Amino acid sequence: MPSLYERIGGEKAINVAVDLFYKKVLTDNRINHFFKDINLAKQSQRLKAFLAYAFGVPNKYTGRPLREAHARLVKKGLNDSHFDAVLENLGNSLKELGVSEDLIEEAAKIAESVRNDILNRQLHLVPL
């Protein structure tokens, strides 16, 4: 099966989604403070990488590991509620662009799979 990235519409569709997602995140008072000191030119690049990641093409990604990239934010209080807010903005952007519910759900599942990395959580193995 082609990646979700391709099924959503490839690079063109992703670029439109980035613009919308970007606007939503930067006007969302629950989370925009995390982006305050961030170089804006780099940011759109990052959001594209973010979306490529969420749509299942991590091989396109050349940035820092997600755990490392968000460590500074966790020190500033990044938690589940912020993660949920980002997912909500992503879902709403895709919905506005006419992406179907099942593809949006697929993207959300992929994003969920990196929640513990983003929030710098340790996974504890239960000793036998």
Ligand code: HEM
């Ligand atoms: C599915 C969840 C997420 C994914 C896939 C993701 C992905 C990424 C990627 C690919 C980068 C670029 C890393 C680099 O170039 O080195 C990044 C950086 C960043 N992310 Fe996320 N992210 C997620 C969640 C969040 C959340 C919840 C927030 C805050 C509300 C956030 C805020 C940021 C900020 C501010 C940066 C720039 C950090 C810096 O330059 O120091 N991200 N993210």
